[in-house]
Amino acid sequence: MEQSYESISWQEDHLVILDQTQLPLREIYSDIHTIGQVWDAIKKLKVRGAPAIGIAGAYGLYLGVRELESKNFTSFNVELNRWIEYLKTSRPTAVNLSWALERINQTVYANKDKPLDEVKKIMLQTAKTIHDEDKRVCKQIGENGAELVEKEANILTHCNTGALATGAYGTAFSVILHAHQQEKDIHVWADETRPLLQGARLTSWELKKAEIPFHLITDSSAGALMNTGKVDMVIVGADRVAANGDTANKIGTYSLAVLAKENDIPFYVALPLSTFDLETETGEEIEIEEREPEEVTHIAKSPITPKKTDAYNPAFDVTPNKYITGFITEKGIVEPDFKENIAALFK
Numbered sequence: 618m619e620q621s622y623e624s625i626s627w628q629e630d631h632l633v634i635l636d637q638t639q640l641p642l643r644e645i646y647s648d649i650h651t652i653g654q655v656w657d658a659i660k661k662l663k664v665r666g667a668p669a670i671g672i673a674g675a676y677g678l679y680l681g682v683r684e685l686e687s688k689n690f691t692s693f694n695v696e697l698n699r700w701i702e703y704l705k706t707s708r709p710t711a712v713n714l715s716w717a718l719e720r721i722n723q724t725v726y727a728n729k730d731k732p733l734d735e736v737k738k739i740m741l742q743t744a745k746t747i748h749d750e751d752k753r754v755c756k757q758i759g760e761n762g763a764e765l766v767e768k769e770a771n772i773l774t775h776c777n778t779g780a781l782a783t784g785a786y787g788t789a790f791s792v793i794l795h796a797h798q799q800e801k802d803i804h805v806w807a808d809e810t811r812p813l814l815q816g817a818r819l820t821s822w823e824l825k826k827a828e829i830p831f832h833l834i835t836d837s838s839a840g841a842l843m844n845t846g847k848v849d850m851v852i853v854g855a856d857r858v859a860a861n862g863d864t865a866n867k868i869g870t871y872s873l874a875v876l877a878k879e880n881d882i883p884f885y886v887a888l889p890l891s892t893f894d895l896e897t898e899t900g901e902e903i904e905i906e907e908r909e910p911e912e913v914t915h916i917a918k919s920p921i922t923p924k925k926t927d928a929y930n931p932a933f934d935v936t937p938n939k940y941i942t943g944f945i946t947e948k949g950i951v952e953p954d955f956k957e958n959i960a961a962l963f964k
């Protein structure tokens with residue numbers, strides 16, 4: 618089940634990303650040589666989706682330190698931490714970014730007695746490991762989740778959670794992909810996902826490549842479809858899940874979860890363990906990224922509103938745990954009581 622594209626790859630001495638702002642019209646691969654270019658690519662959503670942001674950030678940190686000429690570990694460490702804080706400012710909500718940066722930081726610390734050139738090599742190796750692990754983990758999520766999918770299921774999904782958003786396969790998308798490969802005759806309802814249309818532009822592109830039957834729908838159609846028996850399950854991804862299971866994901870996810878509960882439809886969140894944030898107790902503590910109003914007042918850079926229309930543009934929302942049927946992870950399905958069962962995943 619190999620995919621013909623990769624959102625991120627390391628080639629000899631630099632990073633290559635598939636520029637997601639150009640899809641589906643143009644398949645453009647951009648070479649990235651500096652930490653500043655990584656910051657910019659994450660900020661502008663050229664690379665996006667929680668796990669992919671973490672992977673790009675990990676390589677970006679290496680790109681930042683590789684030119685450092687520090688003479689000792691102490692000054693190297695000061696610069697390293699400066700770059701970590703800098704990368705974290707690109708996007709605040711997906712925890713995978715700080716998770717990946719922290720993992721590299723710990724590896725550096727564990728090797729602090731080695732020559733700095735060697736420490737830098739270890740950093741690159743750790744970034745590659747994070748990348749490879751994500752591919753394996755996403756496959757496992759797909760295999761675990763596919764067991765929940767009934768034959769001929771109509772699955773509704775939101776935003777883009779495919780290989781574009783991860784190392785490979787995806788999260789919610791991986792479940793869909795694996796169910797399809799198991800010939801379960803599934804059909805997907807893909808939300809277009811205003812304002813940046815990740816569903817219309819990216820999920821449609823990935824579903825087409827995988828030859829999975831689907832219809833694109835406007836975000837506001839979801840309720841009517843649920844209310845008329847056309848949706849059997851909802852599967853979404855996540856950007857950060859608090860210790861109690863409250864889930865931050867693309868704006869619109871909360872509305873879907875409430876509608877699913879009202880219509881007795883199972884609502885699953887698929888994610889790697891790296892998206893859980895046990896230091897955040899509840900969803901109220903999760904920082905929600907607010908993006909430029911122009912993303913709402915314009916489509917593909919063309920204005921759709923009167924001049925100077927104010928717009929409010931939160932990129933994510935938080936779904937309280939009571940609306941979630943279960944979490945699909947690489948370690949299996951997590952059911953309520955979420956606080957207890959999420960904690961058990963990490964023991």
Ligand code: MRU
Pocket residue numbers: 662665666667668711775776777778779782783787788789815853854855856866867868932
């Ligand atoms: O703003 P985006 O496109 O980065 O938002 C992405 C999402 O909300 C995804 O659902 C989430 O990152 C999970 S991706 C596997």
